[in-house]
Amino acid sequence: MKMTSIKMKKMLEERLQHPDWNISYNRDKDTFRVEWKESGKGITITLPNVVSKYENRGERSLDDLVNHVQEALRIMNETHELTxxxxxxxxxxxxxxxxxxxxxxxxxxxxxxxxxxxxxxxxxxxxxxxxxxxxxxxxxxxxxxxxxxxxxxxxxxLPVDLKKDRVADNDFYFMASQDGYDASRILNESLLEEMKANSKGDLAVAVPHQDVLIFADVQNPMGYDILAQMTMKFFAEGRIPITSLAFMYEDKGLEPVFILAKNKPTE
Structure with a gap:
């Protein structure tokens, strides 16, 4: 039986029950949200992405998603006295x-x-x-x-405002607020977990210079080539360059991706 967004919504509702969380569904956007009742902080899941991943990877993808959501919410709820x-x-x-x-x-x-x-x-x-x-x-x-x-x-x-661009069936997200801490957002574990939960394919992250953060939802081999070219271009243009290498985000860790861009971008 084919998986649908409604079926996935019900499965997630069963797996993400918590007395301190609210769960909601946005039919127009086809998104599922879990948030803390007290603070309103939460994570929004794009259901078609989850369905696609479930059809490719089965029950394990759902286990991974639930773990990422729970971890993101846990991190969000940590508080400190700041004076x-x-x-x-x-x-x-x-x-x-x-x-x-x-x-x-x-x-x-x-x-x-x-x-x-x-x-x-x-x-x-x-x-x-x-x-x-x-x-x-x-x-x-x-x-x-x-x-x-x-x-x-x-x-x-810090606020997160990602701009999305789809290239050759791969999704790229850019953070460039120019506040001096765009690359620093790679340290926001909650954001990484949310991006991982919403990715259809492999999640890669790049910080070519201080004023940009790139997420890549890599869904085919071409995605790695595009990411490599993109990261090198940003690295060359950055005021404070960091690294021309991208990183794979897996198991809460970042591993450098050594990519040789064989496919030159078409004009």
Missing amino acids: GKEQHIFPVIRATSFPTETKSGKQLVYSDHTAETRIYYAIDLGKSYQLIDQDMLEKEGWKKSRLKEISSFNVRS
Whole structure:
């Protein structure tokens, strides 16, 4: 029997029952939403994408989806006491070739991320920001773990507005708000889990420079070639380039994709 959006909606309703969550269905958009009753924060699922994945991968795809939704909602509901300048602290993504100390010799605070990227931390000053060094941390009496926790919360609080583009039956999503933290949104685990839950194929992520984040729902081999060309182009044009490599998002981890773009874009 063919799977439909209505059948999928019923299956998800059964799997996502929780006393603190509201579930709703938008018939016009064919979307399914789960949100926290108290805060209204939640995740919206595009049902035709889920149906397509279910038809290709079966029950396991539904298990994966439910896990991603539950994890995204759990992360969304974490709260911290933020006072003073704590709410202005954000993580910034840089290439591993980026200096680890200032020109005056002060050690910058950073964390490992991937083989291609590192996470630094910054105080937002409005029109600019200052990278946090070890001396500042010690002066405040803070531990690095506190810095990581606060900055992670703050990056999840940033608005997300993705522009979608479909090319050769692959879906690409672009974040370019120009607020200085577009690439930093790759650290928003809730966003990654939501994108993974909604993807029809493999989910890839790219941060070619500071002011762009790209998601690719790769549904055929051509998608990898297009993503490679796209990432290289953004990398070459970026004011603060990060990496020309994209990453596959699987099991809450990012693995670099080594793609040779064999198919040149058609004019």
